[in-house]
Amino acid sequence: MHPLLLANHLIMLAGGIDGDKRPLSGSEKWGVTLVGLGVVIAALAILVVVIMLFGKIFDQINKSQRPKSPPPAKPKPKPASTPAKPSAPVKAKPAPTVPVPDSSNSENEEEVIAVISAVVAMMSEQDGKTYRIKSVAKSRNTSLSNRSAWAMDGRRQNVKPF
Amino acid sequence: MLQILQDILGGLWETSGLAGLAADPMKLLMMCVSFLFMYLAIVRKFEPLLLLPIAFGMFLSNLPAVLPEDMIFHAEYWNEQQSVDWLWKVLHDGGLLDKLYLGVKLQIYPCLIFLGIGTMTDFGPLIANPKSFLLGAAAQGGIFFTFLAAGYMGMSAAECGSIAIIGGADGPTSIYVSSKLLDGANSNLNTGTIALAAYTYMALVPVIQPPIMRFLTTEEERKIKMPQLRTPSKTEKIVFPVVVTLIVALLVPSAAALVGMLMFGNILKESGVAGRLVDTAQNALMNIVTIFLGVSVGATCTASNVANWDFIKVLILGVIAFSLGTACGLLLAKFMNWLSGGKINPLIGSAGVSAVPMAARISQQEGAKADPTNFLLMHAMGPNVAGVIGSAVAAGVLLSVINY
Numbered sequence: 001m002h003p004l005l006l007a008n009h010l011i012m013l014a015g016g017i018d019g020d021k022r023p024l025s026g027s028e029k030w031g032v033t034l035v036g037l038g039v040v041i042a043a044l045a046i047l048v049v050v051i052m053l054f055g056k057i058f059d060q061i062n063k064s065q066r067p068k069s070p071p072p073a074k075p076k077p078k079p080a081s082t083p084a085k086p087s088a089p090v091k092a093k094p095a096p097t098v099p100v101p102d103s104s105n106s107e108n109e110e111e112v113i114a115v116i117s118a119v120v121a122m123m124s125e126q127d128g129k130t131y132r133i134k135s136v137a138k139s140r141n142t143s144l145s146n147r148s149a150w151a152m153d154g155r156r157q158n159v160k161p162f
Numbered sequence: 163m164l165q166i167l168q169d170i171l172g173g174l175w176e177t178s179g180l181a182g183l184a185a186d187p188m189k190l191l192m193m194c195v196s197f198l199f200m201y202l203a204i205v206r207k208f209e210p211l212l213l214l215p216i217a218f219g220m221f222l223s224n225l226p227a228v229l230p231e232d233m234i235f236h237a238e239y240w241n242e243q244q245s246v247d248w249l250w251k252v253l254h255d256g257g258l259l260d261k262l263y264l265g266v267k268l269q270i271y272p273c274l275i276f277l278g279i280g281t282m283t284d285f286g287p288l289i290a291n292p293k294s295f296l297l298g299a300a301a302q303g304g305i306f307f308t309f310l311a312a313g314y315m316g317m318s319a320a321e322c323g324s325i326a327i328i329g330g331a332d333g334p335t336s337i338y339v340s341s342k343l344l345d346g347a348n349s350n351l352n353t354g355t356i357a358l359a360a361y362t363y364m365a366l367v368p369v370i371q372p373p374i375m376r377f378l379t380t381e382e383e384r385k386i387k388m389p390q391l392r393t394p395s396k397t398e399k400i401v402f403p404v405v406v407t408l409i410v411a412l413l414v415p416s417a418a419a420l421v422g423m424l425m426f427g428n429i430l431k432e433s434g435v436a437g438r439l440v441d442t443a444q445n446a447l448m449n450i451v452t453i454f455l456g457v458s459v460g461a462t463c464t465a466s467n468v469a470n471w472d473f474i475k476v477l478i479l480g481v482i483a484f485s486l487g488t489a490c491g492l493l494l495a496k497f498m499n500w501l502s503g504g505k506i507n508p509l510i511g512s513a514g515v516s517a518v519p520m521a522a523r524i525s526q527q528e529g530a531k532a533d534p535t536n537f538l539l540m541h542a543m544g545p546n547v548a549g550v551i552g553s554a555v556a557a558g559v560l561l562s563v564i565n566y
Contacts, residue, residue, distance in 0.1 A: 017319040017563060017564050017565060018319065018564075018565050022318060022319075023313070023316045023317065023318060024313040024317070024318070024319055024322065028313070028319070029309070029310050029313035029314065029322075030310065032306070032309055032313075032319075032322075032560075032563050032564075033306040033307065033309055033310045034306075035559070035563065036305070036306045036309070036556065036559045036560065036563065037302070037303060037306045039413070039414065039555075039559050040299050040302045040306075040552060040555050040556050040559060041296070041299045041300070042413075043299075043409070043410065043413045043414060043555050044295040044296060044298060044299035044548065044551070044552055044555065045295070045296065045299070046409060046413070047292070047295050047405075047406060047409055047410075047551075048292045048293060048295045048296060050405060050409060051288075051289060051292035051295070051402070051405070052292045054398060054401060054402075054405065055289065055290075055292065055394070055398065058394075058395055058397060058398050062395065128395075128396055
């Protein structure tokens with residue numbers, strides 16, 4: 001088919017082809033095929049560019065946000081006086097405060113801090129908020145027969161159904 | 163007295179189903195076909211959620227009845243020019259399945275199904291690898307090359323478009339396009355037969371695609387392992403449906419209804435704040451629409467619609483469309499693999515046809531056959547969901563170009 005004839009028919013396609021019982025002419029068939037495929041590829045190629053662009057923008061935003069919060073794996077615990085407290089509220093129900101072992105057992109202390117940091121990092125990933133661990137301190141709450149916070153929480157869960 | 167009794171009995175016989183069966187014995191044949199479909203669905207478990215409603219719809223519409231008011235479905239209504247008077251006639255005189263079929267004819271069911279699909283689709287792999295959009299676009303080649311083939315068989319524009327869209331491997335899109343283009347006056351085809359062919363080929367994805375995939379790829383290509391995709395953030399997943407809807411609506415407004423509902427369902431899911439709506443859309447609503455769609459599409463399978471040369475042409479061109487779509491996706495994936503220096507497994511290209519998630523599953527299976535440690539599923543899901551968007555855009559293009 002002559003390219004000019006095809007181009008002419010492509011321009012006519014802008015007005016649409018009648019869907020009646022008339023068989024299609026050669027240029028109409030080729031016109032719809034080429035224009036159709038071209039438009040679909042062009043539309044999705046635009047989406048490729050836009051989504052790639054968005055991906056880059058979001059990557060930049062995420063990168064610029066990261067340095068603002070210190071990595072959760074390396075918290076700097078303050079002296080034991082201040083209770084552990086996240087910078088933003090985590091849940092309506094407060095998490096039990098974890099008692100830290102004696103300062104003489106520094107290896108255990110580091111392990112506990114690492115576990116707390118990992119849990120906070122996981123929470124941060126789940127709800128998209130950034131948390132900062134300001135301190136990890138030994139609980140002073142001994143009013144409930146010296147039970148640990150975990151033991152108290154386990155007990156509370158067991159009795160809750162009743 | 164005897165004469166009166168004879169008249170009454172004669173009248174009863176003339177209006178009975180037995181007289182209807184005697185007048186149109188083809189109904190018996192179609193009922194037997196419906197029993198075969200029921201057997202396949204119940205005993206062989208062959209797509210039972212869809213096939214059983216279709217089979218029972220076929221059975222109901224082929225029940226013999228002489229009086230029009232006794233008929234559950236009137237095939238003749240759907241071959242008439244559609245107008246306001248026609249709509250009133252369907253609502254006033256039509257049977258139950260006629261009224262349910264209005265959901266197909268008025269493009270309500272396809273859009274609601276797209277809403278449900280949106281709530282079940284994770285566009286994460288596509289956001290992580292946006293180049294997958296190109297594979298979804300290439301696979302739509304099957305639609306347009308079949309349009310060409312149908313044109314050379316002497317069909318009208320409306321018929322060519324309605325048959326070609328089967329190549330998108332997307333049942334709701336096929337119904338959407340054919341219900342708009344075919345109005346009974348311009349064709350011997352109807353939406354029911356197009357839908358039947360489309361769903362038949364979608365069920366046959368595991369049979370049609372693997373030979374083409376093995377023919378167009380080498381063993382070495384099938385063994386290519388692709389690196390793990392990044393995980394998009396929640397914000398990206400929420401922005402994605404809005405951006406896609408906006409761009410598609412700006413470029414191809416005719417596709418806005420389908421893409422819009424798909425993306426509406428997706429934003430409900432990704433926002434995480436509309437759990438109840440997501441639950442309804444992907445379970446209750448989807449099931450209700452599937453029942454209505456299946457039983458009313460099955461009802462269109464009357465002898466006059468199915469036992470003719472036009473339906474055979476639809477079946478032949480439908481399988482050509484499907485195969486060409488698979489081949490186009492594979493060939494572009496091969497080309498992208500060559501450009502990337504062997505980093506893309508061409509098997510993910512066949513998933514560009516939008517039979518979600520079957521086509522992606524076939525890519526995974528074929529990749530695992532070549533190398534059991536090859537996991538292509540998530541890589542194939544990108545082109546697969548891009549294919550859903552691509553077929554909706556292709557539908558919009560056909561509806562824009564063909565006047566209906």
